[in-house]
Amino acid sequence: MLLVKTSADFVSDRSELEKLEGFTADFALKAGLSDKDLFALQIIVEELVTNVIDYGGVAAGEHAVRVDLSAEGGELLIRLTDRGAEYNPLLREDPDTTLPAEQRPIGGLGVHFCKKLTDAQEYARADGCNVLTLRKKLSA
Amino acid sequence: MQISESEVGGVTVLGLSGRLDGLAAPELEKKLAEVVAGGKDRLVFDCAGVEYASSAGLRVFLLAAKQLKTRGGRCGFAALTAPLREVFSVSGFLDILEVHDTVAQAAA
Numbered sequence: 001m002l003l004v005k006t007s008a009d010f011v012s013d014r015s016e017l018e019k020l021e022g023f024t025a026d027f028a029l030k031a032g033l034s035d036k037d038l039f040a041l042q043i044i045v046e047e048l049v050t051n052v053i054d055y056g057g058v059a060a061g062e063h064a065v066r067v068d069l070s071a072e073g074g075e076l077l078i079r080l081t082d083r084g085a086e087y088n089p090l091l092r093e094d095p096d097t098t099l100p101a102e103q104r105p106i107g108g109l110g111v112h113f114c115k116k117l118t119d120a121q122e123y124a125r126a127d128g129c130n131v132l133t134l135r136k137k138l139s140a
Numbered sequence: 141m142q143i144s145e146s147e148v149g150g151v152t153v154l155g156l157s158g159r160l161d162g163l164a165a166p167e168l169e170k171k172l173a174e175v176v177a178g179g180k181d182r183l184v185f186d187c188a189g190v191e192y193a194s195s196a197g198l199r200v201f202l203l204a205a206k207q208l209k210t211r212g213g214r215c216g217f218a219a220l221t222a223p224l225r226e227v228f229s230v231s232g233f234l235d236i237l238e239v240h241d242t243v244a245q246a247a248a
Contacts, residue, residue, distance in 0.1 A: 043192075043227070046161055107199055112231070
């Protein structure tokens with residue numbers, strides 16, 4: 001499979017989620033992603049971009065995060081680079097998914113989805129940026 | 141996302157269609173607050189039209205289940221689409237929420 005890659009920048013505003021949807025759908029079309037893989041990709045980037053916007057400490061409307069996507073040889077690579085406060089989401093404790101509804105805390109599922117829907121995750125702090133790289137084997 | 145409201149044998153049914161993402165979730169949360177404020181204690185979400193759901197959407201579902209349970213009511217989820225079933229599975233919701241194949245079963 002040929003390398004297909006794209007990237008885009010997003011500002012700190014919830015309305016960017018609409019742009020994110022189009023960006024990922026365009027990429028999926030070019031890279032020939034299945035519906036299932038596109039769905040996973042959209043969840044992952046929505047969760048992570050939302051976290052940067054909500055908790056990254058970037059002023060509203062300012063550049064918040066860059067998203068790089070590439071697909072090659074049956075693998076999808078998702079990389080988010082943001083200038084927000086230093087934060088490694090991978091260190092966040094996984095929610096206890098066996099607790100009954102009454103005891104389940106509201107929230108905390110986003111990062112859990114990102115881990116569960118990918119095969120490898122890596123965090124680095126470089127040049128004042130959080131760089132999160134996720135790899136996912138694409139379905140045949 | 142479109143939200144429709146109907147009644148089936150005294151049970152409030154919210155029909156959802158479209159994308160239940162971070163932009164749509166506040167709208168659904170508002171609708172839930174209306175239903176709860178209206179004193180309803182049986183609620184079913186008809187999920188047959190849900191094309192996509194992120195944690196923002198699941199958050200509202202869990203909130204609904206908790207709120208209804210607190211008042212001795214019930215909250216069911218019917219006709220899950222493949223994408224929704226996947227996030228329900230990953231989050232453990234298939235085991236802790238009332239999931240049914242059809243609205244009729246969920247409202248029974």
